[in-house]
Amino acid sequence: MPYWLMKSEPDEFSIQDLERLGRSRWDGVRSYQARNFMRQMADGDGFFFYHSSCATPGIAGIGRIASTAYPDPTATDPDSPYFDPRTNGVTNPWSAVDVDFVESLRSVIALPRLKAEPALVQMPLVQKGSRLSVMPVSEDEWHAILAMR
DNA sequence: GCCAACGTTGGC
DNA sequence: GCCAACGTTGGC
Numbered sequence: 001m002p003y004w005l006m007k008s009e010p011d012e013f014s015i016q017d018l019e020r021l022g023r024s025r026w027d028g029v030r031s032y033q034a035r036n037f038m039r040q041m042a043d044g045d046g047f048f049f050y051h052s053s054c055a056t057p058g059i060a061g062i063g064r065i066a067s068t069a070y071p072d073p074t075a076t077d078p079d080s081p082y083f084d085p086r087t088n089g090v091t092n093p094w095s096a097v098d099v100d101f102v103e104s105l106r107s108v109i110a111l112p113r114l115k116a117e118p119a120l121v122q123m124p125l126v127q128k129g130s131r132l133s134v135m136p137v138s139e140d141e142w143h144a145i146l147a148m149r
Numbered sequence: 150g151c152c153a154a155c156g157t158t159g160g161c
Numbered sequence: 162g163c164c165a166a167c168g169t170t171g172g173c
Contacts, residue, residue, distance in 0.1 A: 007170095031169095032157085054171095057172065128154080129155060130154090130155080131154075131155055131171070132156095
């Protein structure tokens with residue numbers, strides 16, 4: 001079963017928001033690299049919920065992918081902040097997936113700890129300058145991170 | 150708020 | 162297909 005990591009600014013959407021909702025749509029991704037990973041997701045895959053651009057950036061919880069990728073409706077909605085004016089309703093290049101809440105960590109695994117963990121050196125997350133917001137996580141990385149909780 | 154580093158765009 | 166310029170990400 002593949003694993004993933006997805007970033008969100010908690011001011012926009014946090015693990016606590018997902019916990020309250022139970023299920024949500026993960027939309028608004030506007031990077032082709034990230035989108036291409038979303039298209040590889042399968043119903044049931046696990047993912048780490050990463051909080052970015054906040055006081056304590058790091059892994060804040062765990063979720064489960066609850067669908068395969070489908071066209072992101074926010075891309076064609078003029079009222080959405082994620083509206084992409086280049087879409088014309090016929091060609092929507094962007095994808096969304098549904099996600100389920102699994103677990104909120106009692107404390108965030110902060111970025112410096114992730115960077116210091118030898119098992120995670122390959123992750124784009126800890127590489128300097130990397131901005132990838134959706135990335136695969138290997139089985140070894142998944143278990144190493146779970147052990148850091 | 151700053152700014153390094155990046156991914157994307159678009160002129161050529 | 163190159164690559165400079167641009168806008169964005171995201172840690173600090």
